Amino acid sequence: MSFGSPYMTIPKFSYLKPNSISEAIELLEKYGDDAKVKAGGIGIIAFMKERLTSASYLVDLKGIPELGMVQESDGYLRIGATVTLRRLEEMRNLKLMALHEAVSSIADPIIRQSATLVGDTCEAIPWVDAPPALISLGAYAHVAGKKGTRDIPVSQLIKGTGELSIDSGEIITGISIPESGGNSTYVKFSSGSEYSIASASVNVNPKSKELTIVMGAVAESPRIFNQSTVEWKWGESVEKNIRGVWKTFDDRLEPMSDMLSSSEFRMKISKMVVARALKDLFGGA
């Protein structure tokens, strides 16, 4: 991600490749803010080239075998920190449609061969695709540090642009997504560039009548709308309900203005992508 002329080099650092999570945590403890974590490397290498971030030590997680695993257990799909987007995209039995659609829309197939789901999430740039999908699906991030491990809902992980609610010395070892959820979809509008103007991830559980709408690229962190903020009348037509969602957006979405789009235009696009996503799930032209 670059807005100016690119740098061809990366400032000097020492490359470290631990073989276990505990070894990685020790390195992060030892070097503190001088150390940065790398998984696929697409984000961190781009940021370091652009001099947007720097590190004296780069800790590569790819040498830790357990972080490269995808496991299904107790109704959860657990995705390790170094699992590439390409691998998730190619999982034929992936039931989580919002995740599949979000993952296969990130960058291009060659970048997806290197980039990881956890890496995309940790970039925490407004327009990244994984967070809205993960939040709508009710995903958790597993965090490991010197004090032990803890889980944070992805909805609470991203505080703002490039800001995560984890402490220095902690690493995200993976993400777990409940597979019990209902039907989901992910729609984005990116006007031909890689930066979305707005994206919508919708998850609906027809049995429990729960609806979650997560809007990406409209604010510093994804905006979440659920039963408490959106009034969805289950007997009503999709069109009528979509107008209800639009009304909620008018009152509460407050899309940001930036170099890609004005707030007004972003509102229009937000309404368009959410309508498309809802029609995908509930039917309607």
Add this chain to the structure above:
Amino acid sequence: MRTITITANGLSREATVEDNELLLNVLRDKLGVTNVKAACWRGECGLCTVLLNGLPVKSCMTLAVEADGKEVVTAEGLYSDERARKLQESFVEHGAMQCGFCTPAFVVTSHYVLSRDPEIDGEDLKKELSGVICRCGTYYQIYDAVRDARKYYKELPVRV
């Protein structure tokens, strides 16, 4: 500085590199593999695409130390594969280039795509090739060339 070993296009080579050096620089400047091209330096254009242990990666977004002990294949390293030679002939027959700067990357990428799925067609094929950019805009010819070369990947043995 550290010494790494890379099998570049079938030859095991040693290079002394800094931790912050990119695979692209090491291939071009230290190992003399110049058919891998450098253009955008930020993972967008795909011209630096190489096969790292058989999988396509953009070498401008890959550290040289990450390739230590691994096998790197670029377009010229595909000479031993008859299917890939036929694929390259298909590029020529279809005029799938103008300046030719992106051709090595397209050959490597389409070789990977066809070896994985020789039946690929239409939108799927276009999406699979979307990681490489041709500034001359010869996409139609590239698409035809790759589509046409599918038959070699169905018929010919894997290594000749």
